[in-house]
Amino acid sequence: MEIKTIINEIKQKVEVAGGLKALYFVACGGSQAAIYPAKYLMQSEAKNIATAIYNSNEFVHATPAALGEQTVCIICSLNATPETVEAVKLANKRGAITIAMTGSPETLMAQNGQYKVIYSNGDNQVYSKANQALALKLVFEILHQFEGYQNYEAAISAYDKIDNIVDSAKKSLLPKAKQFAEEFKDDEFFYVLGSGPLYGTAYTMACCHFMEMQWKHAVALNSGEYFHGPFETTDKKVPFVLLKSLGRTRPMDERAEKFLNQYAERFIIIDADEIGLDQIDSSVAEFFNSVVMIPIERFFVYQMSILRNHSMDQRRYMWKVAY
Template sequence: MEMQKQITDITKQAVQAVQKNGKLSRVVWIAAGGSFGGFYPAQYFMVHEAKQILSETFTSNEFALNTPRYVDKTTIAIFCSMRGTKETCAAAKKAKEAGATVIALYVLESDLTKLADFKIKYESIAEDASRMERVNSSVGLMIAMNVVNEIEGYSNFEKAMNGFDLVDAIYRRAVKTTKPLAKKWAKQNADRNPIYVMASGPAYGAAYIFSICNIEEMLQIASPTVNSCEFFHGPFEVLDKNTSVFQLVSVGRLRSADERSVRFLKQYGGDKVYLLDGKEIGLNDLDDSISEYFNHILFAPILNNVYMRALSKVTSKDYNTRRYMWKVSY
């Protein structure tokens, strides 16, 4: 509840700061890597619930190099970086110069927090002691829900806030359930390269992070991310009995898209196809009116802390090591 109150208070202050200069017109979410993917649930919520406020996401470097002209005093710009990634700091500077009100999500103080009008400290998803309602993706989603509720009203706001009170316990139960499943998956896919990760709608951000941050960055295994809705428009042609596919099955309005790809995977794929169903990790414990928006909040930490670690152990690859990151100039 303390985190919820802080976010509600900061969101109100940010909205008030913008409204001194006119009506809030846009919210932009800017970050890099896993932090960028972590904003996916916030963006997904805004696009599907906000009627008046436009919302977009940008990778930090793209925003810094080509800042949209609409970013001005009527914009709230939310940035996320654990340690102050240089591209994210450069993007925040651009947003400030354009007149936007800047909110920074952070773990360690940096140039980003110095630039920000408001800042919120979050807990790392990779730390076992972290509470899931306090990680960056949850904070971003809470901000999005508060912005919409503040400006337009969100009828399920209280249910959603109650949902954040439940997610950590649901996650802890899911960890116990999935650990033996992850161990089996890792053994079956230890020699696979690439490992395709598939999802759609509210779970796509979790799939994206699993691909680029967990499998590729941490374990140096190629891992394309495929949208279940796009699977039948090209990617399904690479499927055979030896193809490694990790399919997330979401709860909510996009579930039928995931189920369609599941049917095809079961018919034409082999034993390297793996399904992780949101219903089986506890998303059904949340109210149906808000559970869709929590797909990422539960999928992402389970993928990082259970499945990635299982694959790391089986392949004997230390997930803390890198080939280039922090080692060479880039």
Template sequence: MDSNTVNKVVKDALNHNQGKINSIYFTACGGSLVDLYVSKYFLEAEAKKVTTGWYTANEFVHVTPAKLGKDSIVFVCSHSGNTPETVEAAKVAQEHGAFTIGLTFNKQADLLTYSDAKIIYEWGNEAEVVNNPMAITLHATAKLLHGIEDYPYVDQFEDGFKKIDTVVANAIDQVQPRTKAFAQKYKDEEMFYVLGSGPSFGHAYGFAICSLMEMQWLNASAIHSGEYFHGPFEVTDKNTPYILIKSLGRTRALDERAQTFLEKYAEKIEIVDAKELGLDMIDDKVSEYFNPILFYTILCEYRSKLADVHNHSLDVRRYMGKVKY
């Protein structure tokens, strides 16, 4: 993705409604919705005036935020560009006067009909994560907040985006033995709990519902590391596998607390640690927001190895695109 494209989208969005922007929303479905989580989290953590929301597209259509209007920017993402609920969400956003930013892999997508700004992202090279929709949206959101509220760490973000591909490429090599061992060890398991916190919780959820449930037909549930001790830990035993996505940043303490308990009372534990994988190369003022960008690619390695030992292609579906729903 050419950085000039992101800069133009941000400039056009900031010029919308004479620059009077008070809300930025994110809407999509499934994996595309997961891609938008970190940007929503970033605004919740860093914005002083701008409000935000993160919605599955069909809910955005049926329960449209009352604040949505000409003062709003709405990011709408669909990989195919033709997900009916997402296309309708973009249409609703436009009808309310919002500036819509559509992200898709498909140059002929229906979504683009209702997109004031159009981002066609690249796909297929997992080592160049700056080109995926998660990174593009986060990059644009940081620039938007800088333009609206003078967010102070935009330069650190720029430096982070220059480094993240190197971090990811090194991490891919680093995890190969672990991912193969994981797949062999857990090839017969049918249920996984996935823990995460902070900006990474979105990808704990995404890995559970997309990688494990959708792509491998395995039962899975995402648990926020901070909520683990408020109910879910009661099912902890030595027979159930746990995958803990251990973030770098302010919520790392939540993950460490969960890890300590799991190491005492469980036996089947896989820790995926952003610090071990080199994310601390990025300035600590912004590094936590790069967690899910790193975890996306690394957990793709885990799911790929599971698919191999299961002889179950990641592209096989039972219902999706095959029956009416």
């Protein structure tokens, strides 16, 4: 079922129940980070619909009281982690409408969700059909059908440009990515800064790509929160990565950049404004920051993995021991 059709059918159901009160996002780890931009879009643009994002296990153990028949839950997991499947079941039990985003029609996510959205994944991933892109599309459709979102057409037209933007950026940024890998491959700790639509991307780079895939210590920080304690760790030796957004929160990243230029020495800036995001209509470009930046920041870490001879697929615990 197409996303437009899914949301149209959901709209009819929730109108019978009294209208849509809240849209919840539920996921773990990289899946939660991937759908975070959709939550950012919703909280930025929705006028009458509340929103929140939850870790799957926390959603199960500390369920929001508002969860019910006037709630839609977008719940995401590539391979259907047990806690995320439980989150789908719980939301169903409480009368909410569930949209299960997952990597295959055969997963328990797909089997338990009232609606399912299968997203592109793996080595040959199509970025315009990846989880972050389709989560955004679900929200654009909700905003359009429930509130008459004025920038809907501009948003939908952006999907034709995403894959070319990412492919071109990888080619143009390869020298910079290799330089990053060479300079930082032996460091064991990183701070990753990001704001607004790129805060979830900073989490992805820190927790998924540095920690999970390269076994390096990393901390994701909101660029604004950096100045409320964490900046005291800044010196000439500690590595920083600043993911510089395009949009309303860019001044927050620029403030961090100014401080790093003055007090740090070993940092890199990956700027969304320099990787082709300007090809997307300015009315919605902000919301596509993460869609193009996640594959790009991963591309940088991948260059590091080559020099370290440490595959991005190598694990010690994940899927190997009981946890």
